[in-house]
Amino acid sequence: MELIRRSGLFVLTACALMAGDVTAQAGSEHEDAYFRAVAEFFRLPAPEIAILRDWGIPADEVPVVLFVANRAGVSPEALVALRESGQRWESLVVRYRVSAEVLHLPVPDGDSAGRLQALYERYRSTPLSQWSALALSDGEVIALVNVRLLSQALGVTPSEILQKAGSSTSFVVLFGQLIR
Secondary structure (H helix, E strand, O other): OOHHHHHHHHHHHHHHHHHHHHHHHHHHHHHHHHHHHHHHHOOOOOOHHHHHHHHHOOOOHHHHHHHHHHOOOOOOHHHHHHHHHHHHHHHHHOOOOOOOHHOOOOOOOOOOOOOHHHHHHHHHHHOHHHHOOOOOHHHHHHHHHHHHHHHHHOOOOOOOHHHHHHOOOOOOHHHHHOOO
């Protein structure tokens, strides 16, 4: 009887490990697809994206590095160094003049902006001429860049991405869910 319990435990452990490998593979495949979309969006060769990926930057932040670097005319390496030194996106976008106006994505007034609803209420209550002065949190900067990326990569409206983003833990996961 003890042998049966041990072999049953072994089989359960093996199944759990294999399921974990399958989940990790699926996650890795989604991350690979996400980074291909990032490379296409920024018209960069995959090896350049791989370098940023290898630096250990959170996957959701790689497009932010590239977007801000592109808009500000600075190197991605400089932004990564600033992030690693503790600088926040909210201060970096101010420093490099990548304002809320630049990051804004059109969302019809009647549509929900999901996790960015409060930000879109600030946009709506602020005159367009003052949008560049709106302060953005790190999460808002990351979300706005990723919504732009996913919207263009998948050919769907920003509203659709925003509505689906609320239930996802990251934009990499969301991308994986949307390409299934």
